[in-house]
Amino acid sequence: MKLRLLPVILSVAISATVLFGGWFAYQSFAMENPLASIVESTPGVELVNTKINTNDAEIELKLQPGTSMREVYDNIQSKGSAILGKKALKLKVSNDSSQELDQWWSSALFDVAQAMETKHYAQIPTTLQSRVDASSGMKISTEMNDKFVFITMTDGDKSKYVMLPRTPEKMGVWPNE
Template sequence: MYRNFAVQQPLEKFVAQLDGVQSAKPVIDGRTVRVELQLKQGADLRDIYEKIATEGTPMLGGRELQLELKKSSNEKLDQLWSSMLFKVAEAMETRQYSKIPAAMQQLEQANEGLTVHTEMDDTNVYITMSDGKASKYIVLPRIPGTLGVWPNA
């Protein structure tokens, strides 16, 4: 009960008011805070993560922040992302992050109506794909030696 009033509710209120967030539901589990997010079309994923991680620090209480993005994609975007998995996984595994924007830009140029935005910070690589109707948001943790299926991709 204390956790609900002291941490979850203030964090939920804080995240829900961020620009680009449609809804937010924080789930606190021991050493992690997982925030289930539904983003609006055109949301700035890196900015949202940064604001939660920095301005929300008192509410996180030293716990690790994890974002769980609710699906706002469509079949076309999912297929386009699937076609890039090998290139992106290879760039992540070899820490050649500069290959990701180049690969995603090629995808954008080859698919009319597709816009792709890539960003990176100290902890994650952020990719946003949009076809004007739907958006696909991807957060790839920059954890050396970790390769597998990304839960939010």
């Protein structure tokens, strides 16, 4: 039996195109587009990028000043639960930070890490607030849900958002900084 090379290659190419095209269409139309519309409908949020893997959904976004990161996370988690399934929701906020905010956060990080490690979460707001210089004009907001501690630092028009996971086994290096 002699196989012809052209029909075999053509069959493989068409099958691969249909298979990967179908997967791409499903990923785009059934997963990413509905999730993107949920994110875009959330007040104070501008969607930058969405990437859904088999284990997690990574969403990069920008927040308007005064927007609660906890409320954004909870809104996306609840409204997108049918789309997300058991995937972990990972938010990355890409707002403009300043060198002053980054340096301030670096100096406060040891106290925050100690409070996180010992699970004394109530110390975080008081520790951060005590470090804020009254004349600087910097504002600190801390919130918490069952999975994360959310810290918002605002200095004028610059903001820094941090999500710290509450589960100790995930706290080696904080990826959402």
